[in-house]
Amino acid sequence: AYEATESFLHSQWKVLNIANSAFLGFFALAFLCSFPGTVVITSEAVQQVFWFRRNKRIRWDHILERF
Numbered sequence: 001a002y003e004a005t006e007s008f009l010h011s012q013w014k015v016l017n018i019a020n021s022a023f024l025g026f027f028a029l030a031f032l033c034s035f036p037g038t039v040v041i042t043s044e045a046v047q048q049v050f051w052f053r054r055n056k057r058i059r060w061d062h063i064l065e066r067f
Contacts, residue, residue: 001028 011017
């Protein structure tokens with residue numbers, strides 16, 4: 001992410017440099033989104049917490065309905 005920002009700031013508005021910055025930024029974001037979320041268990045639900053995307057939540061009553 002740092003390299004993408006530095007490349008963009010020093011791109012001098014050249015198309016190839018901006019495209020390189022966009023590619024590096026997309027790659028950094030994809031890399032950060034690939035990490036698994038933290039699993040949090042509360043009395044209401046089981047939740048998986050992510051950094052850069054929506055959290056997944058399953059309430060206990062939905063789990064108990066299946067069994």
